[in-house]
Amino acid sequence: MAAKGESWTRSEAAQGYALIAPPAIYAVLLLAAPLATILAYSFFKDGYLTVIHEFTVQNYIATWSDPIFRVILVRSLFVAGLVTLATVALAFPIAYFLSFGLEPSKKARWILLITIPFWTSYLIRVFLWKVILGYNGVVNSALESLGIIGPNGLIADPLQMLNSVGAITLTLAHAYAPFAILPIFVSLEKIDRSLLEAGQDLGESRWRTFLRVTLPLAMPGVVAATLIVFIPTVGDYVTPELIGGGKIPMVANLIQAQMLPLDNRPLGSAIAVSSLLVVGALALLFLWLNRRFLKAGK
C-alpha cells in the first residue's frame, strides 16, 4: 500500500512539474538566462574584441568612477521622473473621466480610443514627434504661416525644439500615457460608488470626499502606474537617440555604445547591472515610502 501511495504522489508531483514546465522554461530561457549572462559578463575582463573569461570587479570600478556614467544615470533618472510625473498627473484626470464621467456602456469604446496610439509601432510614434517638433516641422510651419515666426513676427527664427530634455519628456509621456491611464482606471472602477455617497452623507463635500475616499482608494493604481512608467523610461533607447539626436544620451544609449561600437561587452554589462540595481533600489524605496505614507494617513 505504502509503495503504491508513494508512486501515486510521485506521479502527482510529476504532473505538477509538467504543468508548470512551459512557463518555467519560458522564464528561465527568456528572463533568467539573459540576466545571468549579463551578470556573468560584467565580471569578465575585456580583451579588446574578445572577452577574457577571468573574474574581475574592474568593470564596476570603471563604471562608478566614470563621471560620464554618473551624469548620464542622473539624467536618465531625472527624465524618467519627469515623464512619470507628467504622465501620472495627466493620466489621473483622464482615468477619472473614464470611470466616473461615462455611462458603463460607453467605457469600452473610450478605452479602445485610448489604445489607438498602440496600433502603430513605437518607432513610428517617435518619428511623428520628430516631424511635429522639427526645425521645418508641423509646429514651426504653422507658426510661420500664422506670421508669428518670421522677419516681421514675434520670433525671428524657427523654434529649436528637438534635441532637448523637454522634447524627450514629451515624446515619452505620450508613448506611456495608456500604461498610466489603465491601472488608475482599474483602481477607480473598483471603488464602490456607495462609498462616495457615504462620504457626502457623512457631511463632506464632493471635493473633500474625493480627497478622503476616492484618492486613497485609487492609490494602488497610481503606484502601479508610477512603476510601470518609470522603470521602462529610465532604460529607453529609441527616444533619446531620435528625439535627442544622440546629443542627450541616456543609460541605454551608453550601454549600447559600450556593447556594439566600442565592443566592450563586460563594461556594458556592468553598466547595465549597475543601472538595474539603482532602478530596483529606487522602486523598492518608492513602495516602502508609499506604504509608510498610507499607514500614516490612517
Place this chain on the structure above:
Amino acid sequence: MTTQPMIAFREVHKYYGDYHALRGITAEIRPGEFFSLLGPSGCGKTTLLRTIAGFEDISSGAVLIDGRDMAGVPANKRPTNMVFQSYAIFPHLSVAQNVGFGLRRDTRSKGEKAKLVEEALEMVGLKGYGARAAHALSGGQRQRVALARALILKPKVLLLDEPLSALDRKIREQMQVELIKLQREVGITFVLVTHDQEEALVMSDRIAVMFEGEIAQLADPETLYRRPNSRRVADFIGVMNFLPATVTGERGDTITAEVAGLGALEVARSQVSLAPAGDQAAVGFRPETLTLLYEGQQAGDREAQGVIDEVVYYGDMTYYDVRLDGMERPVRISMRNVFGRPVLDVGTRTRVAWSPGALVLFR
C-alpha cells in the same frame, strides 16, 4: 396631529427619462417614529428614501425635513444619515476612523472625539473593536459599524436602505430586535426600506406599502394585516385566502355576500375594503382565522366541511390546504401544533370553523 411632521412628502414626482418612478407621493412621517417603506423591487421605495437623503432630485413636488424644504440642499448639508444596503464601510480605514469619519469638522478636541467614537461603538455592541481593519469584519459587524457611524452625528432622521437583507436569518432576527431597542433609546426618527413584509411588521410603528411608484396603503402593522385596503396589499403582506363572492344585500352597517361553499356571509361595513377589486367581489381571510375542528369540537359561529389537500409541517405550525365542499380551489389554514394533537393526513375529511369578524370583503 398638531406636531410638525419630521418628514413631509408633497406630491413628489420623479421621472427617469420616460419612466415615472414616483407618482405623486404625499405622506408624513412623525418625529420619533419607526417608519417603513415596504414594497416589491422596483416599486420606488429606495428612490423615495434617496430623495430624503439628497441623492436623488425630484422632478416636482417637495420634500420637507423638520419643516424645511430640501429643494437644492445637497446630501452633505441635510440633517439625515444613511445606513447603506452594502454598508459602504470605507475599506482603507479602521473601524474607529470609519465611525469618526463625519466628525472632521466637529470642533471638539481629539480626545473628546475618540470618546464619542468609543461610546458609539459601545452602543452598537462593538466595544474595543476600534483599532480593527474595517475589511476584516463580518457582515453583522459591518452593519453595526455603519449604524454607529451614522448615529454618532445625531441626525434628525436615520435612513436605512435594506440594511438586513444581506445577513443570514438568525443574525437578521437578532438585529431587528436590536434596531427596535436602539431606536427607542436614541429617539431618532428611523425610515427603513425593505421588501420583507415580516421585517416591516416586526419593526415598524407605521408602514407605507408601495406599488409602482405609489403608496397603496399607509397604516400601522396591525391595520395593514387585518384590514388591507386592496387585494394587492393583502397579497403582499402575509398569506390571504380569497374566495369569489357576490354581494346580495346591504343593510345599515352590514353587507351580505354570498360565497360558494360558505353560504351567505354578513360582513361589517368597517371590514369592507375601499379599493375596488374588479368586477368580482371577494372575501378574504388569513390562514389563522380559520380553525380545523377535531372530533367532538363544536364550531363557534359557523362551520363548513372539506377534505385536506396538502399538509406542510413547520414544527410550531402546520399549514393545511383544505378543499371545502362546493369550492374550486383549496383554502390555506394554519394551525398551531399542540402537544398530543396529531397532525392530520392528506385526504382526511374535516370540519372548518370561521368567524365572520375576521373576514375582509373586497369589492
